[in-house]
Amino acid sequence: MENIKAIRGFDDVFFEEAKKFRFITNTFRELFRIYNFEEIILPIVEYKELFDRSVGEITDIVQKEMFVFEDKSKRVLALRPEGTAGVVRSVIENGLLYKKPFLKLFYEGPMFRYERPQSGRKRQFHQIGCEVLGLEDPASDFEVIKLCFEAFKMLNIDITLEINSIGCPVCRPSYREALTSYLTNVEGLCKDCEERRFKNPLRVLDCKVETCKDLTKEAPVMLDYLCEDCSNHYKSLKTYLDTFNIPYKENPRLVRGLDYYTKTVFEFIKDGLTLLAGGRYDNLIESLGGPKTPAIGFAAGIERLMLFTEAKSEEPLYTVVYIEDTKLEAIKVANELRKNGKRVEIILKGSNLKKKLEIADKIGASFAIIIGPDELKKGIYILKNMFTKEQKEIKNLGDI
RNA sequence: GAGGAUGUAGCUCAGUUGGCAGAGCGAGGGAUUGUGGAUCCCUAUGUCGCGGGUUCGACCCCCGUCAUCCUCCCCA
Secondary structure (H helix, E strand, C coil), X not given: CCCCCCCCCCCCCCCHHHHHHHHHHHHHHHHHHHCCCEECCCCCEEEHHHHHXXXXXXXXXXXXXXXXXXXXCCCEEEECCCCHHHHHHHHHHCCHHHCCCCEEEEEEEEEECCCCCECCECCEEEEEEEEEECCCCHHHHHHHHHHHHHHHHHHCCXXXXXXXXXXXXXXXXXXXXXXXXXXXXXXXXXXXXXXXXHHCHHHHCCCCCHHHHHHCCCCCCHHHHCCHHHHHHHHHHHHHHHHCCCCCEECCXXXXXXCCCEEEEEEEEECCEEEEEEEECCCHHHHCCCCCCCEEEEEEEHHHHHCCCCCCCCCCEEEEXXXXXXXXXXXXXXXXXXXXXXXXXXXXXXXXXXXXXXXHHHCCCCEEEEECHHHHHXXXXXXXXXXXXXXXXXXXXXXX
């Protein structure tokens, strides 16, 4: 019979990888705690329409990367491709914005995009992120970026922060027009850019092809077109970043793939790969039927972070090794040590002491507590250091 | 959706112009029934990704398919 295998792009995570995963999420969770965020736990399935209306109908995420299906009553549903849409839906649906002056929420969980799997990119992947709703102050942008910056420090990942402002409905149209008319007169763009030129002109500026980069060197940049409000917002953010020594690179070509962004956008990039990205979305909540509410958030790709993360070293493992007659005593020892918070394994496999020590070694023991008939008689335990081979007799397990 | 590479033991990989399937690591056992990591000895690894075709004969050649990895599009 054919063995059942996991679905393409849906990976199992175990051992070291699982530890890394948890190290990353715990790091963010700790930061969310001290920045006073609250967790929101949301469904993985939503009406497809939610993503059409938030992420944007013309984006690739919606057009070709969503897991869409009909349920038994013919509702068109989708596995969530990102987290913000669900948060906003929930906040509106539950009237959360009326319950507090502002909201700071974080989430964590699987997201789904139907793409070709490759390094740091799976069909089921995981994001951890947050949303600040109801604050328009650029200091809130700063706080969110600062939190991310701290996270990378704690994860020991050397990273580049890039920022930009992509304006708002007041100023973006005139920029878009300027850019489009500039691009119309450019010849020799790559095949992809030929399409982007109409579909999503801002993306042309982001192209990796050298000739495209050259051809768009003189292209107008958003920063020159920002309205006063957007411009001031951007300046203030930079002032905060400078004041608190957060290094960043201004990238006037930084655009984001989702439709809902306004003003501040930012990415944390490592070796050309975006590990974390976010931005402001001051109109999304209103456009989804909620009250007009400014907001900013980010999402980090956990699998991508794992590519550059070392799991933290483990706490010592104590093993209890016994002779068949003293098995009960061994279990008692384990119970006692665990009561004291130690990580303990009883070596239940292996027929003799030699074997059991070998097994203790293989599972990575730091110590072995040896308890046999002789020790039992004398009322002692042997504590063996598995690295130095040193062993000593102890009377009380509390001394360990 | 497009391009490229690769699928042989648990892992890393050899393999023959087409003629019985190999190594290392790991695993299990062992003169040592109370002391592990090194060494030594023994043992088992398997539908050669799957399906078809060519052939007396296919792991090898051909077609298809699935999967993995990488790149692009796109994105965290």
